[in-house]
Amino acid sequence: MKTVFTRTPTLKDCPTHYCPGCGHGIAHRLIAETIDELNIRDRTIGIAPVGCAVLEYNYIDVDMVEVAHGRAPAVATGMKRTNPDKIIFSYQGDGDLAAIGTAEIIHAAHRGEQITVIFINNAVFGMTGGQMAPTTVLGQVTATTPQGREPTSEGYPLQVCELLAVLPGAIYIERCSVYNPAQVRKAKKAVKHAFELQVSGAKGLSLVEVLSPCPTYWRMTPVKAMEWIEKEMTKAFPLGRFKG
């Protein structure tokens, strides 16, 4: 029998703690594949966020650090400035990057730090129980917006790519998704490009936002969650390349 697909070595062979239908597993695989394809495992350092992906180092087999909520871009700055030959990536959720860590991501981009950021947007705080995130879409019911997100009191979904794309220090900004295989392949290309830029020594920050399903806190089946990304979430968060 011919093998057409296999687990990439940097993705550990173990079950994850993620819920059924969660998007983290797909995003982890795309990163691990990229690391193996670029042959950079022995000089890559990853930064795990606070959130559901805090145990990312159990799944991606590179040197990793776990940091305070939102501070990954500052930690990445300290790492990359002192180790310009290393490949530094952070993996952050929407609570981590777009709420508590807004200052850190904006200033890391603003300084043009040569790091790669994978930003997982699932429109809720997953680990703490499905509360409103800055990226929760209007009308979306969460643990802390029982009547649905109301713009006059809770604001509008925060568009991180659009916000960062205006900064000269950000050299590559793209939003993609994983709601079907074609989108996963596009996301893979984006993740790989973001790493390649850093490997090539390009001067600036690259960020890939991934619209990712959270069936548990969206109260949907995994299939419905994927449909919801395509039909609803992409209205608030249009896919595409914003910079670079």
Added chain:
Amino acid sequence: MCGNEALGEASIIAGVDAYFGYPITPQNEITAYMSRRMPEEGRVFVQSESELAAINMVFGASATGKRAMTTSSSPGISLMQEGISYLAGAELPAVVVNVMRGGPGLGNIAPSQGDYFQATRGGGHGDYRTIVLGPSSVQELVDCMPLAFDLADEYRMPVVVLADGILGQMMEPIVLQKKSQRKLPPKDWTLTGAKGRDQNIVRSLWLKEGALEELNYKLQARYKEVEKNEVLCEEYLVDDAEIVVVAYGVSARIVRGAVDKARQDRIKAGWIRPITLWPFPTEQISKAADELRIFLVVEMSCGQMVEDVKLAVAGKAPVVFYGRAAGGVPTVDEILERIKQLTIPTKRAK
């Protein structure tokens, strides 16, 4: 050189690889000095967007095995407490200099010793300690920088250098030390890319039942070692003293002047100056309390270190406090007055 610049140069000699900082008075000379000197040495300087970011940049550099430091003053150090707790939990070395100013809140920019509790009790969340050095002159500030980096590396924990606005701004002649010769353990835990080895992980989250408890006991055992090996304190005219004044940092220098004056007035006054504020010289003070004498604690705060002195004295002798708060600096005569009030005139030699 002013104290702020001197500690910067001393850190460069001590081998600091990276400096991260955010401007705040009265320590701005350090950041400005490092912005010039670090690039000259081919090392890293970043002016961060906040103290939160600065301490996390230190965290990142330290996780890769580099010697990293930040400096700030009281309100900025409060912002760093999150990062210091994470450094402690992740067992990362780091050097943090606090050039203290008056508080609480925005306070003022005058010298103060109001952050003693914050520094010696950990400061952030969780059961942890930081080593705290309290230099009292620009020379000692310079000398304690290489020590701070060595202690941080040896025990894999943050070290706080607790200075104040006077030390930071004061100019004194100094002799810069050579790099220290302390033998340090190899850094085999660092994140350098998993080349020819399994992945290394630097973390402070331990969810498995009992795992965090185990980490805490490991840290506590290390803290015991620090308490056993690293206490520094200076004693002056204690042997025959009927009154021992305990003070640290800049206030200790003023106290020494008062002790000398008291001796001229034939009052048997002595002086104990903790140099490490944690580990605290509990044993030395306890020993001094075995004789019949009174303790006076002088601080530029409303009374913080006095609690440690009371714990050390353990009821064996009276402990009296005199302090000035939030920018108030006690004078030699103020302290001399207290010494006189506390010693019985008839006991004085005629």
